[in-house]
Amino acid sequence: MTHPPDAAPQRLTARAAGPLRGAVRAPGDKSISHRAVMLGALAVGRTRVSGLLEGEDVLATAEAFRRMGAGVTRGADGVWTIDGVGLGGLREPADVLDMGNSGTAARLLMGVLAGHPIRCFLTGDASLRKRPMNRVADPLRRMGARIETRSGGRLPLMIEGAEGVLPIRYELPVASAQVKSAVLLAGLMARGETTVLEPAATRDHTERMLGHFGASVRVEPRGEGPDGRLGPAVTLLGEPELTAADIHVPADPSSAAFPIVAALVTPGSAVRVTGVGLNPTRTGLFTTLREMGADLAIENEREEGGEPLGDLVARHSALTGVEVPPERAPSMIDEYPILCVAAAFAEGETVMRGVEELRVKESDRIAAMEAALAANGVSSASGADWMTVTGCGPADGKRGVAGGGTVQTHLDHRIAMSALVLGLAARAPVAIDDARAIATSFPDFQPLMMGLGANFYA
Ligand code: S3P
Numbered sequence: 140m141t142h143p144p145d146a147a148p149q150r151l152t153a154r155a156a157g158p159l160r161g162a163v164r165a166p167g168d169k170s171i172s173h174r175a176v177m178l179g180a181l182a183v184g185r186t187r188v189s190g191l192l193e194g195e196d197v198l199a200t201a202e203a204f205r206r207m208g209a210g211v212t213r214g215a216d217g218v219w220t221i222d223g224v225g226l227g228g229l230r231e232p233a234d235v236l237d238m239g240n241s242g243t244a245a246r247l248l249m250g251v252l253a254g255h256p257i258r259c260f261l262t263g264d265a266s267l268r269k270r271p272m273n274r275v276a277d278p279l280r281r282m283g284a285r286i287e288t289r290s291g292g293r294l295p296l297m298i299e300g301a302e303g304v305l306p307i308r309y310e311l312p313v314a315s316a317q318v319k320s321a322v323l324l325a326g327l328m329a330r331g332e333t334t335v336l337e338p339a340a341t342r343d344h345t346e347r348m349l350g351h352f353g354a355s356v357r358v359e360p361r362g363e364g365p366d367g368r369l370g371p372a373v374t375l376l377g378e379p380e381l382t383a384a385d386i387h388v389p390a391d392p393s394s395a396a397f398p399i400v401a402a403l404v405t406p407g408s409a410v411r412v413t414g415v416g417l418n419p420t421r422t423g424l425f426t427t428l429r430e431m432g433a434d435l436a437i438e439n440e441r442e443e444g445g446e447p448l449g450d451l452v453a454r455h456s457a458l459t460g461v462e463v464p465p466e467r468a469p470s471m472i473d474e475y476p477i478l479c480v481a482a483a484f485a486e487g488e489t490v491m492r493g494v495e496e497l498r499v500k501e502s503d504r505i506a507a508m509e510a511a512l513a514a515n516g517v518s519s520a521s522g523a524d525w526m527t528v529t530g531c532g533p534a535d536g537k538r539g540v541a542g543g544g545t546v547q548t549h550l551d552h553r554i555a556m557s558a559l560v561l562g563l564a565a566r567a568p569v570a571i572d573d574a575r576a577i578a579t580s581f582p583d584f585q586p587l588m589m590g591l592g593a594n595f596y597a
Pocket of ligand 1: 169170171243314315316317318320341342472473496
């Protein structure tokens with residue numbers, strides 16, 4: 140789960156090696172996988188989940204729920220079986236729950252635990268222990284939970300849920316699907332309606348899946364606010380009958396982004412990624428890439444288990460820098476590191492605004508990407524909530540990204556994968572100090588990319 144302290148960092152280098160070609164399936168969606176395990180564990184009956192992401196983050200969630208009494212097992216066919224304990228049925232774990240690298244696991248679990256009158260201790264790896272938890276602890280305390288964090292609202296923390304959870308109407312101070320989800324999950328155990336008001340629409344997998352398990356969820360649009368379009372008001376009626384319901388997890392658009400951008404920036408490439416989730420709260424990167432001039436097609440659009448999906452086909456393209464509007468940030472919040480790579484091979488400047496949340500992800504992603512780009516000859520600039528990248532032009536042997544640097548990944552999977560993609564089209568190889576974090580969301584990244592023609596070496 141967490142990297143064993145005695146395990147050595149794994150250096151990895153990427154170098155240009157001709158076009159990327161072929162068809163691949165990206166791993167299961169991380170957000171949907173966490174929720175499938177959690178809601179399956181809270182439902183009555185047996186939930187079967189196919190396509191579950193078997194990355195370290197989701198395995199941490201699975202292990203936590205096992206320790207609280209749910210049956211969570213992988214079948215030989217790769218389909219996972221979750222035997223739920225029913226709402227309120229989790230039992231106190233005998234030891235600290237280690238959520239590894241995963242903010243989603245820690246924060247959504249806090250929501251679940253706020254409705255269980257048991258006492259739990261949560262921790263995580265060095266990255267997760269730096270991340271803010273008060274954004275979740277504050278509303279959960281208002282709902283009746285007792286939560287003691289380390290100073291600054293950091294992990295480790297103790298949480299003791301309430302006997303009778305209070306339903307609240309909560310205006311989110313930040314556009315965060317994790318905070319919204321934590322409040323809704325706590326609201327499952329409340330008598331009455333819990334409402335979350337979003338400043339901007341964030342990923343809605345929790346709402347969709349709660350409906351899939353039989354809960355009553357109302358989503359009401361709220362129109363314009365002073366800073367643009369407001370997100371909806373999401374209302375859950377507490378104490379529902381949650382009934383086991385099978386789930387098919389689509390491929391993660393946030394993981395698909397890596398082979399797609401790799402194909403866009405590497406001359407001669409054409410790559411198909413199949414079965415990718417296309418929930419509109421997640422597709423901001425694809426919109427932005429098309430605005431930059433990307434040859435990116437969507438084929439075989441369909442719907443499975445309440446989520447839209449399709450195949451993405453990306454071909455090497457001449458890209459131009461664009462200005463990404465702040466209101467698009469929630470729909471591509473995890474994709475800015477890989478957008479920086481596309482921007483590095485574009486003509487002109489790419490401007491990203493409204494991205495202050497990047498500072499509190501698995502790493503400070505603005506600082507980490509600025510350092511990664513600088514180490515490889517790409518200019519950038521940033522402020523508290525913005526970043527710009529000055530494109531070097533396409534990789535044509537003379538122009539494009541110089542490369543030749545080593546990137547510090549700070550236990551951040553998306554910094555690690557973005558840096559390796561940079562190296563696939565740069566003039567000189569790009570190294571990362573440690574590839575281990577990639578396993579949190581994309582355990583097969585290396586073989587999958589090498590199957591398309593990527594050259595990675597230790
Ligand atoms: C997630 C929400 C996002 C995202 C994270 C997964 C989720 O975080 O960055 O990787 O599954 O709800 P925030 O909601 O905190 O922005």
